[in-house]
Amino acid sequence: MAHLELRGVHKSYGPVHIIHGVDLDIRDGEFVVFVGPSGCGKSTLLRMIAGLEAISAGEVRIDGQVVNDTPAADRGLAMVFQSYALYPHMSVRQNMAFALENMGLPQAEIDKRVARAAAMLRLGDYLERKPKALSGGQRQRVAIGRAIVRDPKIFLFDEPLSNLDAELRVATRKELAALHAEIGGTMVYVTHDQVEAMTLADRIVVLQAGRIEQVGAPLELYNRPANQFVAGFIGSPKMNFFTGAVTQADGAGVTLRLGDRHAVSLPYGAAALPANLGVTLGVRPEHLEVVETGPADIEALITLAEHLGGDTFFTCEAEGLPPITVHQPGQLMRGRGEMLRLRIDAAAAHLFDRDGRILLHGRDALASQAQARAAH
Incomplete structure (x- = not known):
C-alpha cells in the first residue's frame, strides 16, 4: 500500500493543454475512482501516475518520493488495462507468473503468489487453460491476478470492465469490491460509468476538461454536488434541470418561475436570493412525487412509461419545460397520454446560478431556516 500525491500536475501536447493543474491526495488503502465524460483526461492522468506519459509540469509523489523521472517499471505499480492483453500461447498460470519470472523471484515464491491470487479470484480450476478457453470475465480476472501477484504499492485500473457484457460487469464489479476489502490495497480506477464509481469508490474524483x-464520497457527491456538471453526471437517470428565475424571496420562502407558466414555491425562507435572479432548479427523478390530491408543483403529460416491476419510470412533458424523468418505487399503473401531478421534494432539490455554480442545497436551506426559527 502507498500514499499517492499529485501536486499541480499539467499535461500538454504541444500547444494543446490537456490536464490543468490537478492537485489530489489518495490515502493508503483507499479506492479512488476517476470519472468524467470521454476526453476529460482521466486516462491521461492515470497514465501519468503509471509513468506511461511524461508530466509537463507538477509532481507525482508516492510515499513522499517524487517519481516524475522514475521509469514505469520502477514505480512499484501494477496496471490493468481495458484490453486483457494476455499472452495467447501461455496458460493462466504462465500469464500470472511471467512478470515474477522476469523479476528473478524463486520458483517457490512464484508458485505461492500465483496460488494465492488464483484462490482470491476463483481461478484455481483454470490455471492450465489458455486464454481462448476462458470467458471474458475470467480473462479479466486473469489480468487482475497478474497485477495482484506483483504485490504492487498501488493498483491502477483503466476501464477494466468496459469490454464485458452487462451481467459480467455487475459480477466482476462485485469481485473487485470484495478484492479491495480483502487485500486493502491502494487502488485508482478509471471509468466513464458513474454506476461503477458509486458502487466501488471510497471517494470519487469528477473530472471535466x-x-x-469535485472530490468526495459517493453519497456526498450525490446529495451535495458542487455544481451543475457534477449534479448531472452523478446519478442514473440523470437529474432534471429546469431553468427559471426568482420572483420572490423572503422569510416565507422562495418562489421560482420555471419556463413561462410554472410557479414553484420552496420553503427556503433563510435563503438570501435577489428577485429576478436567473437560476436552474435541479431535482432528481426520485424526488418528484406523484400526488393524487393536495397541491402539486408541476402537471405533466406522460410520453413514455417503463414498468420494471420494482420500479416505474415515466418520461413526461410540461409546457415550456424540458422532458421530465420521474422515478417511483413499486408499480404505478399509469400509461402514455395520462397526466401526472408532481410535487418537488424541497429537501432534496438544488438551486444553481446560470453559470452552473451551486446557490443552495435544499437540505442545508431547510436546516438554516430551522435554526433561525429556534433562535427566535
Whole structure:
C-alpha cells in the first residue's frame, strides 16, 4: 500500500493543454475512482501516475518520493488495462507468473503468489487453460491476478470492465469490491460509468476538461454536488434541470418561475436570493412525487412509461419545460397520454446560478431556516 500525491500536475501536447493543474491526495488503502465524460483526461492522468506519459509540469509523489523521472517499471505499480492483453500461447498460470519470472523471484515464491491470487479470484480450476478457453470475465480476472501477484504499492485500473457484457460487469464489479476489502490495497480506477464509481469508490474524483470539479464520497457527491456538471453526471437517470428565475424571496420562502407558466414555491425562507435572479432548479427523478390530491408543483403529460416491476419510470412533458424523468418505487399503473401531478421534494432539490455554480442545497436551506426559527 502507498500514499499517492499529485501536486499541480499539467499535461500538454504541444500547444494543446490537456490536464490543468490537478492537485489530489489518495490515502493508503483507499479506492479512488476517476470519472468524467470521454476526453476529460482521466486516462491521461492515470497514465501519468503509471509513468506511461511524461508530466509537463507538477509532481507525482508516492510515499513522499517524487517519481516524475522514475521509469514505469520502477514505480512499484501494477496496471490493468481495458484490453486483457494476455499472452495467447501461455496458460493462466504462465500469464500470472511471467512478470515474477522476469523479476528473478524463486520458483517457490512464484508458485505461492500465483496460488494465492488464483484462490482470491476463483481461478484455481483454470490455471492450465489458455486464454481462448476462458470467458471474458475470467480473462479479466486473469489480468487482475497478474497485477495482484506483483504485490504492487498501488493498483491502477483503466476501464477494466468496459469490454464485458452487462451481467459480467455487475459480477466482476462485485469481485473487485470484495478484492479491495480483502487485500486493502491502494487502488485508482478509471471509468466513464458513474454506476461503477458509486458502487466501488471510497471517494470519487469528477473530472471535466482536464480539471477536477469535485472530490468526495459517493453519497456526498450525490446529495451535495458542487455544481451543475457534477449534479448531472452523478446519478442514473440523470437529474432534471429546469431553468427559471426568482420572483420572490423572503422569510416565507422562495418562489421560482420555471419556463413561462410554472410557479414553484420552496420553503427556503433563510435563503438570501435577489428577485429576478436567473437560476436552474435541479431535482432528481426520485424526488418528484406523484400526488393524487393536495397541491402539486408541476402537471405533466406522460410520453413514455417503463414498468420494471420494482420500479416505474415515466418520461413526461410540461409546457415550456424540458422532458421530465420521474422515478417511483413499486408499480404505478399509469400509461402514455395520462397526466401526472408532481410535487418537488424541497429537501432534496438544488438551486444553481446560470453559470452552473451551486446557490443552495435544499437540505442545508431547510436546516438554516430551522435554526433561525429556534433562535427566535
